Amino acid sequence: MDQQTEIELQAAAFRRLQKHLMEDRTDVQNIDMMNLAGFCRNCLSRWYQEAANEKGIEMNKGQSREIFYGMTMDEWKANYQTEASPEKQAAFEVAFEENVTKKG
Numbered sequence: 001m002d003q004q005t006e007i008e009l010q011a012a013a014f015r016r017l018q019k020h021l022m023e024d025r026t027d028v029q030n031i032d033m034m035n036l037a038g039f040c041r042n043c044l045s046r047w048y049q050e051a052a053n054e055k056g057i058e059m060n061k062g063q064s065r066e067i068f069y070g071m072t073m074d075e076w077k078a079n080y081q082t083e084a085s086p087e088k089q090a091a092f093e094v095a096f097e098e099n100v101t102k103k104g
Contacts, residue, residue, distance in 0.1 A: 035091045038099035
């Protein structure tokens, strides 16, 4: 497979993952994703921002989240985010440290 085709397929897979998370499974909470998989929608938007910045495109966290989410974080939270239990919040602290802080 040539490199351009591979890039196009990777981009298509990313767009499908984004659609799945943003349209098909809005019920899945970011905290649950982070606790189980070590990444969430915010991570994906951060990776998008990092890729843009590496290409010399200035983009901040709010801009990348709005691009990924298709709305502001405030809108996402109001429409889809639920309250997390203290147990989930504690597990998130560990997952964030292991998957973001140490690697970021």
